[in-house]
Amino acid sequence: MEARNKTRISEFLLLGFSEEPEIQPLIFGLFLSMYLITVFGNLLIILAVSSDSHFHTPMYFFLSNLSFVDICFTSTTIPKMLWNIQAQNKAITYEGCIIQMYFFILFVCLDDFLLTVMAYDRFVAICHPLHYTVMMNSQLCGLLMLVSWVMSALNSLIQSLMVLQLSFCTDLEIPHFFCEINQMVRLACSDTFFNDMLFYFAAGMFGFLTLTGILYSYSKIVSSIRGISSAQGKYKAFSTCASHLSMVCLFYCTSLGVYLSSAATQSSHSSATASVMYTVITPMLNPFIYSLRNKDIKRALERILEMAAT
Numbered sequence: 184m185e186a187r188n189k190t191r192i193s194e195f196l197l198l199g200f201s202e203e204p205e206i207q208p209l210i211f212g213l214f215l216s217m218y219l220i221t222v223f224g225n226l227l228i229i230l231a232v233s234s235d236s237h238f239h240t241p242m243y244f245f246l247s248n249l250s251f252v253d254i255c256f257t258s259t260t261i262p263k264m265l266w267n268i269q270a271q272n273k274a275i276t277y278e279g280c281i282i283q284m285y286f287f288i289l290f291v292c293l294d295d296f297l298l299t300v301m302a303y304d305r306f307v308a309i310c311h312p313l314h315y316t317v318m319m320n321s322q323l324c325g326l327l328m329l330v331s332w333v334m335s336a337l338n339s340l341i342q343s344l345m346v347l348q349l350s351f352c353t354d355l356e357i358p359h360f361f362c363e364i365n366q367m368v369r370l371a372c373s374d375t376f377f378n379d380m381l382f383y384f385a386a387g388m389f390g391f392l393t394l395t396g397i398l399y400s401y402s403k404i405v406s407s408i409r410g411i412s413s414a415q416g417k418y419k420a421f422s423t424c425a426s427h428l429s430m431v432c433l434f435y436c437t438s439l440g441v442y443l444s445s446a447a448t449q450s451s452h453s454s455a456t457a458s459v460m461y462t463v464i465t466p467m468l469n470p471f472i473y474s475l476r477n478k479d480i481k482r483a484l485e486r487i488l489e490m491a492a493t
Contacts, residue, residue, distance in 0.1 A: 187192075192277055192351050192355060193276065193277055194275060194276050194280075194355070194417065195274070195275050195277065195355045195360070195362065195367075195370075196275075196355055196356045196357065196428055197263075197264070197267060197273050197274075197275055197357075197359065197361065198273060198356055198357060198359070199267070199273065200456060202378055207268050207271075210268060211268045214261055214264065214463070217261075217347050217464070217467050218257055218261045218262070218265070218415060218463075220467050221253065221254065221257050221463070221467040222254055222257070223472050224467065224469075224470030224471065225250035225251070225253050225466070226250075226254065226476075227249060227474075227484055227487060228246065228250040228474070228480070228484075229250050229251060230233050230487060231483035231484050231487060232244075232246060232247040232483075233247065234483070235247070235483050236393075237479065238334065238479070238483070240478075241304050241324050242305070242308070244324055244328035245300055245301045245304060246301070246473060247258055247329075248324040249294070249297045249298075249301070249430075250286050250295060250469070250470065252290050252293045252297060253294070253465045253466035255286070255467055256287075256291070256462070257289040257462070257466050257467075259286045259287050259290060260283065260360065260361035260462060261281060261329060262462065263361065264360045264361065265311075266439045271364050273383050275277045278393045278476045279444065280357075280362040280367070281343055281346065281362070283348065283361055283362045284363070284424065285339050285340070285342075285343040286363065287362070287363070287364075288335075288342055288343070288364065289335050289336060289339040290336065291438075292331075292335035292338055292339065293331055293332065293335045295389055295390065295393040296334065296335060297331060298325060298397060298427070298430065298431050298434060299392075299393040299396045299397055300327045301427050302401065302424075303327075303348050303396065303400055304319060304425065305404060305423065305424040305427055306401075306404055307319055308423060309408065309420050309423065310403050310407045311440065312403065316370050318445055318472060320473070325487065334389075335351060335352040338385050338389065341381065341385075342364060342381065342382065342385065344365055345377065345378050345381055346378065347366065349367075349368070349371040349373050349375065349378065350371065350373045351370055351371055351372060352370070352372040357370070359455045360455055363455075363458070364382065365382070368382070375479040379399075386411055387459065393434065397431055401428070402489070404420075407420070408420045408421055427471045430465075430469055430472055430473075433465050433468060433469075433472070437460035437461040437464070438460075438461040443488045480485065
């Protein structure tokens with residue numbers, strides 16, 4: 184460790200998925216397609232919600248914010264990876280790496296918070312339908328979004344500042360397609376004890392609190408649905424939260440699976456491949472899940488596409 188050079192670094196190398204030149208065009212085409220689908224699909228959701236007054240409700244307000252966050256989430260990592268493949272250059276500047284890491288953590292936390300807030304919204308709608316408009320007023324919705332942004336930004340800022348305190352050696356190859364915080368900390372020559380503790384504390388606090396909030400909300404929702412006498416009433420109540428529940432399962436199962444598998448195998452390239460699930464696939468599938476399971480969204484999207492075609 185002492186033999187390594189500790190001079191000021193200027194860039195990292197993002198190794199990506201494969202170093203074989205013949206595979207690069209395939210990777211480029213695949214990720215470009217997924218990125219365009221993600222951006223286009225989520226923009227359609229935002230456009231549908233904003234253009235129809237029937238969607239000016241808390242549920243669709245949070246959905247449009249989630250779509251916006253998903254666009255930002257994928258835009259933090261995928262364009263840089265595509266640019267590197269096209270330019271045949273794996274480098275990313277030190278400052279660019281820190282900035283990418285900051286925004287990645289920010290939007291991951293926002294996804295967590297938004298899914299939790301949406302679960303609370305469904306809890307109020309099903310368990311307290313008569314008081315829904317009073318409880319989920321515009322002031323509360325705005326406050327929940329503000330708190331989500333502030334908490335996410337603070338966590339991301341603290342994590343990034345802690346990484347800035349680290350000194351790096353000459354081994355600057357990140358076996359990932361973006362500047363993932365765990366991979367960067369592993370490259371540090373200095374002591375990373377406080378970075379590791381902060382990371383696990385933040386992941387445990389935010390992940391545990393948000394997941395607990397979601398599970399609590401759905402436990403109450405299930406209890407309320409079981410109390411409905413008619414089968415049609417049960418189906419109608421469940422259908423209002425089916426899309427959100429699908430999104431929660433997809434996001435948490437893929438993200439938890441990535442970190443549990445990477446901890447078990449200690450394979451960086453396997454972790455990079457697995458992380459595609461929650462960094463790319465999940466934001467891409469969210470618009471499809473909501474449009475396929477929500478007839479109102481589907482009709483609104485059909486109207487928008489018909490207007491665009493004429």
